[in-house]
Every structure is written in C-alpha cells, then in structure tokens.
Amino acid sequence: MRWLRRNLVVIAGLGTLAYMILPNLVVTVFSFNNPTGRFNYAWQEFSLDAWKDPCGVADMCGSLALSLQLALWATIGATVLGTAIAFALVRYRFRARGAVNSLIFLPMAMPEIVMAASLLALFLNMGIQLGFWTILIAHVMFCLSFVVAAVKARVLSMDPRLEEAARDLYAGPVQTFVRVTLPIAAPGIAAGALLSFALSFDDFIITNFNSGNTVTFPMFVWGSAQRGTPVQINVIGTAMFVIAVLVVLAGQMVGNRRKNAQPK
Amino acid sequence: MTATAAPPQAVAPAEPPVHKASLRKRLVPYWLLLPGILWLLVFFVLPMLYQASTSVQTGSLEEGFKVTWHFQTYWDALTEYYPQFLRSLLYAATATVLCLLLGYPLAYLIAFKAGRWRNLLLVLVIAPFFTSFLIRTLAWKTILADGGPVVDVLNTLHVLDVTSWLGMTEGERVLATPLAVVCGLTYNFLPFMILPLYTSLERIDTRLHEAAGDLYARPSTTFRKVTFPLSMPGVVSGTLLTFIPASGDYVNAELLGSTDTRMIGNVIQSQYLRILDYPTAAALSFILMAIVLIMVTVYIRRAGTEDLV
Numbered sequence: 001m002r003w004l005r006r007n008l009v010v011i012a013g014l015g016t017l018a019y020m021i022l023p024n025l026v027v028t029v030f031s032f033n034n035p036t037g038r039f040n041y042a043w044q045e046f047s048l049d050a051w052k053d054p055c056g057v058a059d060m061c062g063s064l065a066l067s068l069q070l071a072l073w074a075t076i077g078a079t080v081l082g083t084a085i086a087f088a089l090v091r092y093r094f095r096a097r098g099a100v101n102s103l104i105f106l107p108m109a110m111p112e113i114v115m116a117a118s119l120l121a122l123f124l125n126m127g128i129q130l131g132f133w134t135i136l137i138a139h140v141m142f143c144l145s146f147v148v149a150a151v152k153a154r155v156l157s158m159d160p161r162l163e164e165a166a167r168d169l170y171a172g173p174v175q176t177f178v179r180v181t182l183p184i185a186a187p188g189i190a191a192g193a194l195l196s197f198a199l200s201f202d203d204f205i206i207t208n209f210n211s212g213n214t215v216t217f218p219m220f221v222w223g224s225a226q227r228g229t230p231v232q233i234n235v236i237g238t239a240m241f242v243i244a245v246l247v248v249l250a251g252q253m254v255g256n257r258r259k260n261a262q263p264k
Numbered sequence: 265m266t267a268t269a270a271p272p273q274a275v276a277p278a279e280p281p282v283h284k285a286s287l288r289k290r291l292v293p294y295w296l297l298l299p300g301i302l303w304l305l306v307f308f309v310l311p312m313l314y315q316a317s318t319s320v321q322t323g324s325l326e327e328g329f330k331v332t333w334h335f336q337t338y339w340d341a342l343t344e345y346y347p348q349f350l351r352s353l354l355y356a357a358t359a360t361v362l363c364l365l366l367g368y369p370l371a372y373l374i375a376f377k378a379g380r381w382r383n384l385l386l387v388l389v390i391a392p393f394f395t396s397f398l399i400r401t402l403a404w405k406t407i408l409a410d411g412g413p414v415v416d417v418l419n420t421l422h423v424l425d426v427t428s429w430l431g432m433t434e435g436e437r438v439l440a441t442p443l444a445v446v447c448g449l450t451y452n453f454l455p456f457m458i459l460p461l462y463t464s465l466e467r468i469d470t471r472l473h474e475a476a477g478d479l480y481a482r483p484s485t486t487f488r489k490v491t492f493p494l495s496m497p498g499v500v501s502g503t504l505l506t507f508i509p510a511s512g513d514y515v516n517a518e519l520l521g522s523t524d525t526r527m528i529g530n531v532i533q534s535q536y537l538r539i540l541d542y543p544t545a546a547a548l549s550f551i552l553m554a555i556v557l558i559m560v561t562v563y564i565r566r567a568g569t570e571d572l573v
Contacts (some may be wrong), residue, residue, distance in 0.1 A: 013373030016366045017385070020392055020454055023403035027395060030406065041406045081300035092293035100297060103304055109504070111512025111556055113529050117536055117549040118311035121318045124542070141307040144300055202396050204515060205529075209536065221398040225519055229402060237399040244394035248387050 024241060031234035038228025050231035054239075057230040060220055064236060067217035070132070071201035074139035078200075079193045081140070082147025083185075089148070090155045107145045115142060116209035123210065130212025138210050139200040146199065147192035154188025319546035329542060341547045345531050349555070352527040355442065355517075356510035359449035363457040363506045364499065366450065371461035371498070372491075376470065389458055397452055401519050404448055408438045408520070440522035448516035456505040464498030465491070500567045504560060511556055528552055 004011075030040055034047035055061035089100065107115060119138050123130060162184065166176040204218040211219060221233055319337060323329035342349075374385045392400060407414055415438050418424050427433040432443040468491065476486040492499075514529030528548065535545035 009369050009372055010377060012366075012369035013377075014370075016370040016454070016458075017388060019366065019451065021388060022407065023400040023451065024392055024395055026403040026406050027399055030403070041402075041409060081303055084296040085300040088293040088296035092296075094293045094297075100301060103301065103309070107304070107308055109508060109557070109560060111508055111529075111552060113512040113514065113532055114549045114553045115308065115311070117532055117545060118315035119307065120536060121315040121542070121546060122307070122311035125314050125318070137307055141303060144304065148300075198393055202393070204398060205512075208533070218396055218398050221396060221402070222515075225398070225402060233399055233402075237395040241391065241395045245387065245391055248391075252383060252387075 027234050028238045028241070031231060031238045033231055033234075035231065040229045040231050040234065047231075050235045054232055054235045057232045059215060060217075060230065060232055060236070063215045063217045063220040066132075066214070067201055070135055070139060070216060071197045073136055074143055074200040075193050075196040077136070077140040078143035078147050078196045079189060082144045082192060082196075083151050083189055085144075086148045086151035086155060086188075087185075090152055104145050104148050107142055108149070112142070112205040113209075116206040119206070120209045130210055131214045134210045134212070135207055135214060135216065138206045139203060142203075142206060143196035143199055146195050147189075150192035150195060151185060151188040154191075155185050158184050315546045315550065318542050319550055321543050325540055334543070337543050337547045338551065341544050342551060345528065345548060348526055348528045348531050349551070351525070352511050352529065352552075353555070355446055355449060355525075355527060356507050356513075358446050359453065359510050360457075360503050360507045362446070362450040363454050364503060367454055367457040367461055367502065371458050371465055374458075374462055375465035375468075386462070389455055389462075393455065398515065398519075401448055401452065401515060404444070404451065404520055405439065408444055408447070410437045410439060414438070439520065440525075442521070442525050444520040445516050445525045445527075448520045449510045449513060452513075452516065453506040453510055456509070457502040460501040460505065461495060461498040464495045468494050496567065500564065504563070508556055508560065512552060 030043070031050060032046050032048065033040055033043055034045045034049060035042065036044055050056070085100070085104065088094070089097070089104075116138070119134075119141075122128075123134055128134060158181075163176055163180055166180045167173075171179065202218060203216075204222060207216050207219060208222065215223070217236075221229075224230060224233060317331055318329070320331055320333050320335060321329040322332045322334045322337075370385075370389070374382055374389070378385050406412070409415070415424075415436065418438065419436055424433050424436060424438070427443050428435065432446070433441040438444050438447075472490050472494070473486055476490050477483075481489065512529050514527055514533050517525050517527045517530050532545050532548050532552070535541050535548065
C-alpha cells in the first residue's frame with residue numbers, strides 16, 4: 001500500500017503514456033489485418049498483403065507524394081520568412097513592435113477553422129482557383145508563427161557578447177552572421193522547420209477548406225473514413241512512425257557522441 | 265514607416281557616408297519583417313476582413329451575394345446554433361481538464377523521476393505525432409468498438425452506468441456518444457498539454473523540494489505550495505494550447521460522434537462546404553473567434569501570466 005502511494009505519480013504517468021501510445025499500436029497491428037468488408041475496424045486474420053503492395057490503393061501514394069511536396073515547400077517558405085521576423089524582433093528596436101508581436105501571436109490563438117474559413121472567403125471573393133497553391137499559401141501562413149516562436153526563443157537565450165567578440169576580432173557583419181549568429185541560432189531554426197513540416201504534413205482543417213479537388217494525404221484518409229478504409233493507410237501510418245522514431249533516436253545518438261567527443 | 269525619418273537626412277549633406285550607412289542600418293529590421301508580415305497581412309488579416317464583409321451579405325449562390333449590412337445573420341446564427349456552441353465549449357473544457365489531470369503526472373514523471381529514461385519518454389510523448397492524427401483517431405473506432413474489450417471492461421466495472429447517468433453515454437456503447445468525442449479530443453491534444461507542463465516543471469530547482477521537506481512540508485504540501493504554483497506558466501499555456509484548437513475541432517465529432525454530438529466546427533464546415541450558405545458560416549466563425557478570444561483574454565488576466573508570447 002505504501003509502495004502504491006509512493007509510486008502513484010509513476011503509475012499515473014505511465015497510464016497516460018499507455019493512453020497516448022495505444023492508438024499507434026492498434027494502427028500497427030491492423031496494418032497486418034485482412035478485413036472482410038470495406039472498413040478496417042475489426043480484426044479478421046493475419047496477412048502481409050498490404051505491406052507487399054503499399055501503393056495498391058488508387059490515388060493514395062499520389063496524395064502522399066503531394067503532401068510531402070507541400071510540407072517541404074511550406075517548411076522552406078515559413079522558415080525563411082519566420083527566421084527573418086524573429087531576428088528583427090530580437091535584434092532591432094523599431095516602431096510597431098507591439099503590433100508585429102500581436103500579429104504573430106494571433107494565428108496561434110485562434111481556432112484553425114476560423115482561419116480556414118476566412119481564407120476560403122478571400123479565395124472565393126477574389127475568384128482564385130483552389131488547389132496546390134492555395135494550400136501552400138495557407139500552410140506557410142499558419143506555420144510562420146511557430147517558426148518565429150521557436151527561433152525567437154533560441155536567439156533570446158543567445159549571449160550577445162559572442163557577436164561582439166566576433167566584431168572585435170574584425171569579422172564583418174556578414175561574416176559575423178554566417179560564422180557566429182547562424183550556427184548558434186541553428187537549433188531554433190531546425191526546431192521551427194521540423195515543427196512546420198509536421199504541422200503542414202498533418203494539417204487537415206485548413207486544407208479541407210482550401211484544397212478544392214486537390215487531395216493531400218490527410219484528405220485521402222478523411223475521404224476513406226467515409227468510403228472505406230484500405231489497410232494500406234495503416235501501413236503508411238506504421239512506416240512513418242517507425243522511420244520518424246529511428247530518425248529521432250539516430251539524431252540523439254549523434255548528439256550524444258558529439259557531446260562525448262568534446263574535450264573535457 | 266521610415267518615410268518621416270528619411271527627408272532630413274537627404275537634405276543634410278554634411279557627412280553623407282555616415283548618414284547613408286545609418287539609414288541603411290535603420291531600414292534592416294523593416295526589410296527583415298517585410299516579406300513575412302506582408303504574407304500575414306494578405307493571407308491572415310485581409311481574409312478576416314473578407315469574412316467580415318461576407319457575414320453581412322445577403323443573396324444566393326445563383327444571384328450572387330451583396331453587402332447589405334444584414335447583421336440579423338449573427339442573431340439568427342446564434343439562436344439557431346447555440347446548442348452546438350455550448351456543446352463545443354463544454355466538450356473542449358472537459359477535454360482540457362482531462363488533459364491537465366492526465367498530462368500532469370506524466371510531465372512530472374518525465375521532469376523529476378525519469379532519470380536516464382527521460383529522453384526515451386519524451387520521444388514517446390511526441391512519437392504519436394509521427395502518424396497522421398486522422399489515422400490515429402480512426403484507431404479509436406476500433407478501440408471503442410461496440411462489444412470490444414474496452415467497452416466490456418467498462419460495462420463490467422459499471423463505469424458506463426455512471427457515464428450514462430451523466431448523459432455522456434447511452435446504453436452499452438461508447439462509440440457515437442459524447443464520451444467518445446471527449447475521449448478523442450483529450451487524446452489528440454494531450455501532447456500540447458504535456459510539453460509546456462514539462463518545460464515549466466523541468467525549470468524548477470529541485471533544491472526547492474528539499475528545502476520544503478527540510479521545513480517539514482509533507483509531499484502533498486510541497487506539491488501544493490511549491491511545485492504547482494511554479495508550474496503555472498506551463499498550466500496556462502498548456503490549457504490554452506488544448507482548449508483553443510479543441511473548441512473549433514470537428515474531426516473528432518465527425519469520426520467518433522453522431523449527429524447528437526455535432527460541434528460548432530461541424531456546423532461551420534458544412535455551411536461553408538456543403539450548404540454553401542456563406543454569410544451564416546462567416547457569422548458563425550466570427551462568433552466562435554470572439555468567444556474564444558474573450559475567454560482566453562479573461563483567463564490570461566486571471567491566471568496572471570501576461571508574458572506568454
């Protein structure tokens with residue numbers, strides 16, 4: 001009983017973790033299912049069919065490629081624009097600072113559906129054809145704020161004396177930026193870029209409003225929830241999960257090795 | 265913006281190189297800001313204005329919509345869809361409280377008790393993100409399936425009796441009930457609660473715990489008087505990051521709920537994309553925005569943390 005009380009936090013915490021991981025396990029297990037109907041919600045029998053033919057469903061891999069492409073461009077756009085804003089906010093005094101700060105904060109403080117609906121109002125009113133470009137515009141818009149937040153946090157915690165030191169050693173402004181500022185800010189920029197990629201790749205609500213007939217991967221999954229869910233969706237979900245976890249673990253190992261390699 | 269500052273420099277030829285350089289330097293932040301801010305102005309602020317104008321238009325798809333300052337739309341939308349508004353706020357609030365109750369122990373565990381497992385646990389917290397959230401939400405259909413193991417256990421333990429007394433479930437099923445929707449919302453936004461909580465807990469100096477213990481505070485008192493107050497910034501940003509998206513969500517209600525669990529997001533979505541009644545849809549999303557912004561402002565004031573951004 002005392003043991004239970006002392007470890008209550010650990011038990012509750014692990015319980016929450018189980019709640020968070022359970023759906024991933026279900027997705028993985030059901031990627032080996034061989035469902036009888038159109039929907040893959042009930043277990044029938046073990047099968048490797050979907051894994052052998054992951055692109056066997058019409059249009060699914062096309063939508064996946066489209067989503068990856070969108071996420072890549074949205075990440076590049078949002079990271080470049082957002083990093084510039086973050087540097088301006090941290091490193092310079094200028095008028096309308098408060099207004100700029102609120103403008104960056106507002107998209108994060110608003111339900112996504114409000115932005116989605118208003119963008120659609122803009123595109124409809126201006127007679128712009130919905131499709132790849134409207135999705136890309138929307139994704140860059142809502143990823144921007146997150147990049148600014150991530151880069152800003154990093155640059156704020158940076159010691160300004162490092163840049164002064166570089167200038168004292170006769171580095172020009174460009175050289176200082178490229179050799180000192182950028183490397184130190186890099187983790188923040190990388191975090192912002194990763195977040196953008198994840199947000200854009202997995203975005204559904206804004207995309208649903210502004211995609212027209214263009215089908216991204218989340219749109220494909222949404223459609224299949226109505227028409228019938230192919231097992232291949234689970235295969236893609238599982239593969240993405242495994243690849244991402246491996247990448248993260250590899251990144252941590254590299255980071256650890258670097259830490260160990262540094263002279264003590 | 266800098267136009268007012270430029271002319272005096274242009275007419276002062278005394279030390280042109282210095283002035284030129286300082287002008288150029290002073291323009292740097294504006295050049296850095298320009299593209300991103302322009303993007304936000306054109307694709308975030310301007311759409312809001314368009315939506316505002318749409319909300320006071322009348323007309324039909326065939327004849328086109330015209331601005332007639334028809335504010336009645338707002339009143340009509342509110343009187344017709346107030347149940348969905350209330351339901352959205354109720355579901356989002358419930359999910360937020362559940363996220364806090366479930367997320368706090370895990371954030372605490374990772375911050376103070378995990379030791380060398382800390383990084384692994386953090387990876388596991390963000391790992392679900394790597395699979396599309398729609399796929400994971402669909403998995404809840406399997407987990408909560410009628411007659412499935414989860415529903416059976418809840419039935420045997422008479423949990424479903426309690427929840428149906430609370431009006432959250434009906435009979436012996438969970439799927440297509442409010443409970444399923446709240447369960448899905450809680451699940452989907454848990455990481456947004458845990459990460460800020462973890463960040464603020466991790467910053468706490470553990471010597472404060474020792475000090476509290478030395479002063480004969482029991483662990484529960486230490487938590488109440490030291491740990492929890494110090495984690496308030498995380499609690500505030502976590503609840504905001506959960507409540508705001510949950511209030512406008514329609515995915516969980518659509519996939520896990522029924523027509524009785526429609527949230528305001530579902531209404532806006534179908535008005536815009538299926539019924540094509542743009543003025544009502546625009547009015548509804550403005551009302552939602554106003555409600556959320558007012559609630560968030562009041563909440564931040566009361567919680568006393570203004571330095572969130």
